[in-house]
Amino acid sequence: MNKKIINIAVIAHVDAGKSTLVDAFLSQAGVFRANEEVKEQVMDSNDQERERGITIYSKNCSIEYKDYKINIVDTPGHADFSSEVERIMKTVDTVILLVDSTEGPMPQTRFVLSKALELKLKPILLINKIDKKDQRALEVVDEVLELFMELDADEEQLEFPTLFGIAREGIVQYSIEETSKNLEPLFETIIKQVGCYPLELANEPIQLQISSLAYDSFIGRLGIGRLFKGVLKENQQIVVSKNDKTTVKAKISGLFIYQGLKRVAVKEAQAGEIVVVSGISELTIGDTICDPENIDPLPPIIIEQPTMSMNFLVNTSPFAGKVGKFLTTRNIKERLEKELEVNVGLRVEPLSNSSADGFKVLGRGELHLSVLIETMRREGFEIGISRPEVIFKVDEKGNKLEPVEKVIIDVPTEFAGTVINKLNLRKGIMLDMHSDGVRDKVVYKVPTRGLIGFKTEFINDTRGEGVFVKSIIGYEDYKGKIDGRQNGVLISMANGVTLPYALNNLEERGILFVGPQVNVYDGMIIGLHSRNNDLNVNPTTGKKLTNTRASGSDDSVKLTPPKTFTLEEAIEFIEWDELVEVTPNDIRLRKKWLSENERKQHRNDPH
Incomplete structure (x- = not known):
């Protein structure tokens, strides 16, 4: 008790080095034994995360530095999993914004930074990979400053500290010229930037908001979130204030905190701590756990709405049932309901006006939904999947709106013409273009509809040498018909x-x-x-x-x-x-x- 607690999240675009930085945190804080064999990206524990080389689910760990306990949240960098980022922002005191020293701020950088600034967090900028031959770290700092100003950061947020580092080697330094052997500059900057969570809040009635859910086969459903006020105890009687403003009485049967990579059972936890609670069956994301004598719910966690849908249908092919164990509508329904409990960016609707048995599943993008399909497949499901469709909206005037994405492509100059032509055919509008004679960097605004099926063509057209990233920027007027596949x-x-x-x-x-x-x-x-x-x-x-x-x-x-x-x-x-x-x-x-x-x-x- 009375520990100095700081909660931080590492946010960035894909491949900026988030999971590698968390590896360095854990290693230098002595979490691993001297003779312990440690995998790279130790936080990416899910099979698909390791196979795809990306973070899909946000995860927690903690380290000790001097007399501080620092809880760290590793977040996904792919736009399709932004709902994972949105909900954990409320649980942290600051964010480390990781930006590649060559690429600079990418589309997803804008999204995750905007969420942090909305919650009045004061970010720490870390320019990573400064050992690259083509690094342009000082230019990138200016680009990030421009991004802060575009996102209406206040004066205090604009005074963000800037550090430079090589996460792979566990090095962070105060300037490009200075040398360092470890992460100490980053630890010291975190303490100076944030300070510990106010200890006096431990004297107030408990207030804990659930930001993530998990499941344990022994103890059932787990709720994960930050204890904003009070001291929470094992076997304590509490009241759950639901998102629909109803209340439910319950008891905390198990209480856990993070120590290193492990979840450790404790008798009590203090304000500021990220805790895991068990024993509450009807728990959903955004619920607030309160003292029965003082019910004070926090505002619900608002998640961005899905932009794409697919139909998950019962497999009706002549080969149905030859391999899979789960084939029926009931099996699919139960599995999707289970997924809804932990995957907040997902929605499921019954199919209307269809003779097919199945469900309409709405998510944040093709990758978001395909990860779910791949997981179900590995669990023994057989399903038929329809073509992805974007989700349209209608404004107050009755105009049809559709989701639009910002696309950044970096390609060898010889392939740029082909790629630009294809984006134009898909109703894209060019926003910017730079060329150094060897590679072209092109920025486009393209309807989400136009990007379905584009990535495979892009890889073929650029012979695997192109870089393609995208991020939702909002809804605009319907762009008209876009031709699909040209061949039968x-x-x-x-x-x-x-x-x-x-x-x-x-x-x-x-x-x-x-x-x-x-x-x-x-x-x-x-x-x-x-x-x-x-x-x-x-x-x-x-x-x-x-x-x-x-x-x-x-x-x-x-x-x-x-x-x-x-x-x-x-x-x-x-x-x-x-x-x-x-x-x-x-x-x-x-x-x-x-x-x-x-x-x-x-x-x-x-x-």
């Missing part, structure tokens, strides 16, 4: 196994998505047609056997390796009348209506 698809018209002879003949028709000895069904998409119409083909046809033999007629068939899709690429590829069939083992593309007659009936029906 090759559709299997037979059930069976693909044969090399048939595939060899089909190669001249387009690009194949399946190899030989693959099970296919009527209505399954097996390739991209070289023309703009769909073509029904039979990939199961074998060579007719005769008694005639001729030199060269029985040579082995040499096939081009088929194009395979990741989940995100498959979702981007499909059109309105197509689905992605997701199972634990396979990702297949198919037509929504499997038989040719049904497809003809619905040919002109975009819904």
Whole structure:
């Protein structure tokens, strides 16, 4: 008790080095044993986080420095997971804004910084990766200052301290010229900038707002949040003030705090601490835990609304149920309800005016929703996924509005013309362009609709050398029709196994998505047609056997390796009348209506 507590969050754009900086914090604070083997990005513990190399969920840890306890929150840098950032901002005293010394402030930097400034936090700027050959750290400081002014920072916030560092080596220094061996300048700046949480607030009635939820298979649902006032005790009787202003009586059965990377059970916790509570079944994000004698709820946590939706449908393909364990509408409904408890950026609605069994799932972007789909797939679900659709709004005058994103691309000059042309076709408007003769940096404003399917094309057009980042900037007037995929698809018209002879003949028709000895069904998409119409083909046809033999007629068939899709690429590829069939083992593309007659009936029906 009576500890000096400071809570900080590390915020930045993707790949600026947030998780690496947290690694350095933990290492230099002595959290790891001398002989302990430590993974890089130790906070990115989720399988998908490690595979994708990004942070998806915000996480907590703590370190001790001198007589201070510093709670650290590692946050996602991708725009699709900004709801994770929004809700934890209230729990911290300051934020370390990490900016790459070469890239400067990126779209997501603007978003996370605006949330911090709205809550009157005083950020600390850390220019990272100053060991890069093309670093321009001092220019970047000026760019960040301009960003602060654009976001209406007050005079106190504009006096932000600036530090320079190499997170990978655990070094932070006060200036470019100075040298340092550790993070001490950053620790000292945090203490000077914030000071500890007011100790006198421990004498007031308890007030704890839930900013995150978790689940433990032994103790049930966990609520995570900052204790703003009072001293919270294990087995204490409390009142939960819900977001809808109703109240529920409950008891704290378990109380935990963070020590290093571990969650540790304690008998009591003081004001300022980030705590984890168990024993309250009906707990949601934004709820305030209060003293029964003094119910004083905090304002609810407001999360930005979803911008994109997909339909999660029961898998109706002929292969349904061969691999997965969870197939029914009830299974999908229960899983989505469980996800809603912890994923605040998500919404689920029943499908209206549809004969299909499933749900409309609304999220913050393709990646936000595809992470959920991938998680469900690994858990044993089989589902059909529809093409992503943006969520439109209507203003007071009845005008149709759609989400618009700021896009920054950095490409070799030789590819810039192709990329610019494609963004123009997708109703993009160029805002800025710089070139150094080798690479071009282009800033665009593009409707979210126009960016569906663009990333895969961008990677192909720039041969993997381009950098593409985007972030939602708001809603604007509807931009009109945007053309989708230019090519049709090759559709299997037979059930069976693909044969090399048939595939060899089909190669001249387009690009194949399946190899030989693959099970296919009527209505399954097996390739991209070289023309703009769909073509029904039979990939199961074998060579007719005769008694005639001729030199060269029985040579082995040499096939081009088929194009395979990741989940995100498959979702981007499909059109309105197509689905992605997701199972634990396979990702297949198919037509929504499997038989040719049904497809003809619905040919002109975009819904």
